[in-house]
Amino acid sequence: MSDMMRCGFESGHAAAMITAIWCAAFLTGCNSSGCLDNRNSLPLAGFYDASTGDAVSVSGLSIGGVGAPGDSLLADAGENIHSIYLPFRSTQDETTFVFSTKAKTNVAEEPDDMVLSDYVTFRYESIPYFASADCGAMYRYMILAVDHTSLFIDSVGIIDSLITNTDMERIKIYLRHDPTTDEE
Missing domain, CATH: 2.60.270 (Mutm (Fpg) Protein; Chain: A, domain 2)
Incomplete structure (x- = not known):
């Protein structure tokens, strides 16, 4: 039974790690260092x-x-x-x-x-x-x-x-x- 719990824990731990990596990649991907402002001064x-x-x-x-x-x-x-x-x-x-x-x-x-x-x-x-x-x-x-x-x-x-x-x-x-x- 302890082996099953251990596998479940490791499986849950792996899922949490994958989720954390995915979130980090997603948040980094949304961070833009490009210029989003209008580049022209038009009256x-x-x-x-x-x-x-x-x-x-x-x-x-x-x-x-x-x-x-x-x-x-x-x-x-x-x-x-x-x-x-x-x-x-x-x-x-x-x-x-x-x-x-x-x-x-x-x-x-x-x-x-x-x-x-x-x-x-x-x-x-x-x-x-x-x-x-x-x-x-x-x-x-x-x-x-x-x-x-x-x-x-x-x-x-x-x-x-x-x-x-x-x-x-x-x-x-x-x-x-x-x-x-x-x-x-």
Whole structure:
């Protein structure tokens, strides 16, 4: 009987050892030393109604980079968006974006659909930033000034002037009214 108990004990001991080894391997396998953070500092801009301050979704708005190499279209007029990433150029100290939409007009001499465009220029300082050995280096941006035209963009607010790789809205674009309607 003692041999049976001994075998049972050894068998249970072996099972416990196998379980312990499996758990150790599992926990070690889940421990990641790689970079899981976003590696780009992209400013996120949201759209807001200038009269109410409420967040809005806009459609019929094309957004692109001015002077950007290649295709710089960030949003097409067919999309319905409430926010957009506006990439800055690390090799320059300013980036300009064009916001365009077609507006109905009641003036006989004007075409039925007139394109309205507003421009927003961000002036900033590019700051090299070493995140970690795994994530490497990236740029952060310190916004120094914002200029814009005012056909349908009322104002541009900066929530936090330091743009990092944290995925959060830092820019608010306040729209005067829906430029695709005849209402003021």
